[in-house]
Amino acid sequence: MHLRAEAIVLSVRAHGEHGAVVRALTEADGLQPGYVPGGRSRALRPVLQPSNLVQGEWRARTDEQLASLTVELIHSRAPLFGEALPAAALSWATGLTAAALPDGLPFPRLHAALDGVLAAIEAAPAARGWAVAMVRYELLLLAELGFGLDLEHCVATGAREDLAFVSPKSGIAVSRAGAAGYEDRLLRMPPFLTAGGAAEWGDILDGLRLTGHFLARDLLTGRSADVLAARVRLVDRLQRAVA
Structure with missing residues (x-):
């Protein structure tokens, strides 16, 4: 497995004495986890800030193995x-x-x-x-x-206008007329x-x-x-x- 892509850092978890497991979101390959050696170092902590945009390179011998990840900062939101x-x-x-x-x-x-x-x-x-x-x-x-x-429509009446609530059970909209008497049980x-x-x-x-x-x-x-x-x-x- 070898992947090189821009990615948004989502989470960083300490792993071992100095490393970190990073989960980052790429456009074409979705969420990719990887192990960053030295990820907890003073040099890499500002780079591995969630919300930062990085250039990541993931390498693993098999698809089942946690990939080793190296990163380069593209854009920082750390401040x-x-x-x-x-x-x-x-x-x-x-x-x-x-x-x-x-x-x-x-x-x-x-x-x-x-x-x-x-x-x-x-x-x-x-x-x-x-x-x-x-x-x-x-x-x-x-x-x-x-x-x-x-x-888009009221679960009680089928109406598509004056939709003001959502049923917390079904997740379907409810109109004001359909909600009459039940407003306190619904989500606005x-x-x-x-x-x-x-x-x-x-x-x-x-x-x-x-x-x-x-x-x-x-x-x-x-x-x-x-x-x-x-x-x-x-x-x-x-x-x-x-x-």
Whole structure:
């Protein structure tokens, strides 16, 4: 196995005395794990920062063996980790992707979307410019992994207009008329998910509640559930930022 490609660093885990196991997302070959000798060294720690763009080269004698990985930095987002809100957003986006995706399967739409979210965070650390993109990325991740929501028609009436809620059980939209009397049992669907355009902070937080429910239920279970702590930190910091 020999692969050379640009990749987004998603996660770094200490391995042995000096090395690190790195999971990075490539466009054509999906998520690729690799062992970086000396990955915990002073020279490589800034390179192996989640969200950084690197040139990676993976080598292994067999497909079953964990590849040895060497990296060269292309673009660093490490300075953003000195600010609480951007750091929380970068940590969540990369951690979620690392936990949810299987190894070696291409997800070009997710690669492009993640690259866009990370670039938006870098361009607008104050969150107004990237919070909507984060919600849309979470929805896309659910869809790409087979847990997509149906936000086009009402599960109760079949209507395609005035959709304002989502059933937490089926993941299908519910109109205001169909939701009458059951609003407190449903998840609010913010208008920007179907109509596009700008979003108020209340709508953004509703969007995060919506996607968070299905991420926790359908994707981040078992050992992967640990990554949800990063999302809790992100939502908490967003709420404090807009309070």
